Amino acid sequence: MAKKKTTTKKKPASKKVSLKPSKQNTIILGSLLILFSMALFFSFVSYYFTWQDDQSLLSEIGNRNEQAKNLLNKFGAAVSHFFVYKGFGLASLIFTVLLCITGLYLFLNMDKKGLLKKWIWGLVFMIWISLALGFVAETQPLLGGLIGYEMNDFLQDYTGTIGTVLILLFGLVFILVRFFKLTPEGIANVFAKKEKSAQKSTKSTSSKENTEEEILLEPEDETPVVIDTYTHKKDIPALKKEEPATDDFEVTVPVEEEEEQLSMEVEKIVEEKEEKDNIADKLVEDFGEFDPTLELGNYKFPTIELLDQHGVTGGITINQEELEENKNKIVETLKNYKIGISQIKATIGPTVTLYEIVPEAGIRISKIKNLEDDIALSLAALGIRIIAPIPGKGTIGIEVPNKNASIVSMRSVIASSKFQKAEMQLPIAFGKTISNETFVVDLAKMPHLLMAGATGQGKSVGLNAVLTSLLYKKHPAEVKFILVDPKKVELSIYNKIERHFLAKLPDSEEAIITDNAKVINTLNSLCIEMDNRYELLKTAMVRNLKEYNAKFKARKLNPNDGHKYLPYIVLVIDEFADLIMTAGKEVETPIARLAQLARAIGIHLIIATQRPSVNVITGIIKANFPARIAFRVTSKIDSRTILDAQGADQLIGRGDMLYTQGNDVTRIQCAFVDTPEVDKITEYIGSQRAYPQAHELPEYSGEESGTSIDYEIADRDAMFREAAEVIVTAQQGSASLIQRKLKLGYNRAGRIIDQLEAAGIVGPFEGSKARQVLVSDLVALDHLLSNEGS
Numbered sequence: 001m002a003k004k005k006t007t008t009k010k011k012p013a014s015k016k017v018s019l020k021p022s023k024q025n026t027i028i029l030g031s032l033l034i035l036f037s038m039a040l041f042f043s044f045v046s047y048y049f050t051w052q053d054d055q056s057l058l059s060e061i062g063n064r065n066e067q068a069k070n071l072l073n074k075f076g077a078a079v080s081h082f083f084v085y086k087g088f089g090l091a092s093l094i095f096t097v098l099l100c101i102t103g104l105y106l107f108l109n110m111d112k113k114g115l116l117k118k119w120i121w122g123l124v125f126m127i128w129i130s131l132a133l134g135f136v137a138e139t140q141p142l143l144g145g146l147i148g149y150e151m152n153d154f155l156q157d158y159t160g161t162i163g164t165v166l167i168l169l170f171g172l173v174f175i176l177v178r179f180f181k182l183t184p185e186g187i188a189n190v191f192a193k194k195e196k197s198a199q200k201s202t203k204s205t206s207s208k209e210n211t212e213e214e215i216l217l218e219p220e221d222e223t224p225v226v227i228d229t230y231t232h233k234k235d236i237p238a239l240k241k242e243e244p245a246t247d248d249f250e251v252t253v254p255v256e257e258e259e260e261q262l263s264m265e266v267e268k269i270v271e272e273k274e275e276k277d278n279i280a281d282k283l284v285e286d287f288g289e290f291d292p293t294l295e296l297g298n299y300k301f302p303t304i305e306l307l308d309q310h311g312v313t314g315g316i317t318i319n320q321e322e323l324e325e326n327k328n329k330i331v332e333t334l335k336n337y338k339i340g341i342s343q344i345k346a347t348i349g350p351t352v353t354l355y356e357i358v359p360e361a362g363i364r365i366s367k368i369k370n371l372e373d374d375i376a377l378s379l380a381a382l383g384i385r386i387i388a389p390i391p392g393k394g395t396i397g398i399e400v401p402n403k404n405a406s407i408v409s410m411r412s413v414i415a416s417s418k419f420q421k422a423e424m425q426l427p428i429a430f431g432k433t434i435s436n437e438t439f440v441v442d443l444a445k446m447p448h449l450l451m452a453g454a455t456g457q458g459k460s461v462g463l464n465a466v467l468t469s470l471l472y473k474k475h476p477a478e479v480k481f482i483l484v485d486p487k488k489v490e491l492s493i494y495n496k497i498e499r500h501f502l503a504k505l506p507d508s509e510e511a512i513i514t515d516n517a518k519v520i521n522t523l524n525s526l527c528i529e530m531d532n533r534y535e536l537l538k539t540a541m542v543r544n545l546k547e548y549n550a551k552f553k554a555r556k557l558n559p560n561d562g563h564k565y566l567p568y569i570v571l572v573i574d575e576f577a578d579l580i581m582t583a584g585k586e587v588e589t590p591i592a593r594l595a596q597l598a599r600a601i602g603i604h605l606i607i608a609t610q611r612p613s614v615n616v617i618t619g620i621i622k623a624n625f626p627a628r629i630a631f632r633v634t635s636k637i638d639s640r641t642i643l644d645a646q647g648a649d650q651l652i653g654r655g656d657m658l659y660t661q662g663n664d665v666t667r668i669q670c671a672f673v674d675t676p677e678v679d680k681i682t683e684y685i686g687s688q689r690a691y692p693q694a695h696e697l698p699e700y701s702g703e704e705s706g707t708s709i710d711y712e713i714a715d716r717d718a719m720f721r722e723a724a725e726v727i728v729t730a731q732q733g734s735a736s737l738i739q740r741k742l743k744l745g746y747n748r749a750g751r752i753i754d755q756l757e758a759a760g761i762v763g764p765f766e767g768s769k770a771r772q773v774l775v776s777d778l779v780a781l782d783h784l785l786s787n788e789g790s
């Protein structure tokens with residue numbers, strides 16, 4: 001089984017300081033309230049019988065020798081005096097009921113949503129009852145209490161007796177309508193029902209009488225007698241059947257139906273709540289939503305100051321002369337070929353200026369397209385690209401490189417509001433488009449990216465731009481990188497963020513993979529991770545990682561069932577051609593598999609190559625990488641291989657690139673981020689508190705270690721014997737165990753495992769599972785090894 005790491009699981013969610021009382025405390029508080037309400041109830045009730053006796057005692061409440069008659073003695077007399085006499089009178093009993101209900105809610109830990117409503121209604125009742133009693137029993141202050149008396153007095157002074165009665169009536173109507181949900185129709189229905197039932201009873205008595213009559217008439221006949229009353233042929237049964245006594249049915253049946261309809265009552269449906277959701281709600285209520293970033297709660301995102309401005313402070317400087325000159329040259333060249341222009345417009349970008357022309361009516365577009373080289377010649381400029389027509393605009397675009405291209409700094413695109421406000425899962429700021437807009441795309445939507453271009457045209461800078469964008473937007477808990485760098489130097493700067501952002505195989509020492517053999521293991525391990533994640537998604541009944549994580553955050557997935565917060569995994573392969581050349585199918589198959597299936601579970605691939613030939617970017621790779629970036633290439637064929645369109649051969653290099661995600665091709669100037677800047681960012685992140693180790697991928701021992709080679713006994717490792725003993729004692733055939741126990745490197749431990757297999761001590765390689773140990777104990781091992789020599 002794949003080793004499951006539970007770094008996220010360990011997060012002590014309960015660490016969060018909660019101001020809410022604990023469950024025990026609410027139970028205690030609940031029971032206290034219930035008992036207190038009972039005490040009040042008994043006090044109030046007995047106060048009505050003892051108040052006169054206890055009246056004099058109230059002034060000497062502190063005197064221990066005096067005894068009150070109230071059931072709860074002086075306490076009862078005092079609180080009752082306060083609540084009943086000075087308060088709401090008889091209605092104070094409602095207060096004790098409310099207290100008791102509140103206590104029950106707390107004691108049984110019930111959903112407190114309805115409680116507030118009960119209190120509000122309780123208060124309304126108390127006020128109304130005490131006012132009503134204050135009004136009808138003005139001379140009995142104990143019934144309405146001081147509040148009822150005063151309210152009544154106040155109302156009488158201002159509205160008179162009739163006004164007070166009307167106000168009381170309004171209160172009553174309000175209570176009946178809002179609390180008891182009574183409506184005039186409802187009342188009418190009740191009356192109608194009563195009338196009907198009265199009618200029914202009279203009818204049944206009258207019909208009883210009828211039947212009695214009939215019975216009297218025909219005492220021995222049990223068949224419907226009504227027919228007989230009409231036909232008077234009671235003794236001919238055949239006639240009874242022939243004559244459909246329709247009149248009789250009409251009279252008797254419909255009346256009953258009508259009665260049924262009128263008295264129908266619709267019962268309210270009580271919706272059942274899902275048990276699981278309830279628990280989740282409660283957990284969220286108690287601890288808040290699960291926060292994956294909690295373990296590195298103090299993590300600070302890199303600041304914008306770490307990035308350089310590269311000498312660009314303002315926008316692009318426009319050279320009017322150059323603009324005018326280029327415009328004239330374009331118009332002239334076209335005129336030479338008898339192409340008239342009715343309109344021309346220029347859009348200045350960071351590296352190229354787009355001249356949009358509207359040709360005169362009747363000019364063929366293909367004619368202009370064919371003049372690409374002629375225009376380039378007359379402008380004496382490289383990298384002219386003609387877009388005829390510009391999709392969706394009805395114009396023809398001629399892109400002419402600026403004489404002084406301005407650098408698009410990473411700082412400017414990171415600081416742009418478009419990137420800062422991007423509500424994307426994995427936002428990437430690539431650079432700026434030809435119209436100087438920041439170009440931001442979501443890697444999660446791509447869902448995989450292919451970058452190609454001749455050497456030295458800005459691929460590595462492009463990769464750094466992608467990684468930097470993610471570092472600026474994502475917390476270490478949310479995304480993990482797997483970096484493959486056969487060139488060994490390009491991505492090594494990211495070593496510093498190993499324990500924050502990188503993921504690696506459990507046994508590998510280096511987080512950045514430079515060895516092609518290890519790439520195969522990593523890819524296969526990623527496939528295992530993919531399968532595991534799909535399994536988790538399936539049990540969670542969600543369709544993608546976003547939904548899964550949202551459900552996990554809402555505490556609807558139980559970590560004890562293996563659920564955990566799943567970070568995005570971005571696999572970056574810097575030199576893909578090199579990998580395909582050395583490993584071929586072995587890497588192509590897992591890459592294709594990942595590319596086909598991994599989008600839903602948050603694994604995204606970015607592969608870069610400087611050799612965009614068809615044997616590197618094969619059909620199967622291309623089919624699964626709809627998002628592609630082409631930096632400058634040397635031939636039209638290469639451009640076609642990457643983009644399925646030409647144009648990349650006409651780029652000017654230095655980060656000038658074409659991006660496509662399906663049909664449209666967008667020209668972008670890639671943002672420039674230099675190695676020292678990346679160094680500063682990784683240093684900034686790396687110096688902060690990190691996870692104990694890099695994110696671990698599922699264990700996958702490469703198949704190459706499984707090929708059983710016949711090792712000579714003499715060639716065995718010096719630690720062979722110790723390793724065999726460790727394996728046999730633990731009865732677990734894994735290289736990592738040897739590594740840990742004997743403190744060996746991964747490669748050496750792997751070799752020893754091979755030798756153990758050759759010696760018949762462990763079984764063959766079994767994918768992600770540990771190998772079987774074939775020797776049961778140390779005695780058997782001793783026996784086996786001593787017999788080998790002979």
Ligand SMILES: Nc1ncnc2c1ncn2[C@@H]1O[C@H](COP(=O)(O)OP(=O)(O)OP(=O)(O)O)[C@@H](O)[C@H]1O
Pocket residue numbers: 407408453454455456457458459460461462610654655656669670671672673
């Ligand atoms: N976006 C850019 N803006 C300005 N200059 C750039 C940009 N991208 C690249 N350059 C220039 O081009 C040089 C080469 O870039 P980079 O190292 O990215 O090329 P590469 O395609 O990765 O080459 P290789 O394949 O050999 O690694 C950089 O040192 C830089 O001077």
